[in-house]
Amino acid sequence: MSKKVNKITEEELKSVKEANIKYQGLLSELGFRELQKTNLIKLAKQEADTLEELKKELEEKYGQVNINLEDGVYSEIEKEDAK
DSSP states (O other), X not given: OOOOOOOOOXXXXXXXXXXHHHHHHHXXXXXXXXXXXXXXXXXXXXXXXXXXXXXXXXXXXXXXXXXXXXXXXXXXXXXXXXX
C-alpha cells in the first residue's frame, strides 16, 4: 500500500527557497550593521570623553572662554551679576 506524499510544486519550492535565502541574507546584514552601530557608538563616546578632557584642561589654563574653532581666538565668557 503506497502512501501519497503531499508536496508543493518545484516552482513553488524554488520560490520559497529564494525568498528564504534573501531573508536570511538580510538578517545577516542587519546583524552586521548592528555591530557596526555598536562600534561607532563606542568610538563616539571615546571622542566625547576626549573632548570633555580637553575642555577641562583649557578651562584650567584660560578660565571660562568661548573658543573660535576656525582660528583659535578666544573670548572670556561674561558672568552675569547675581542679585
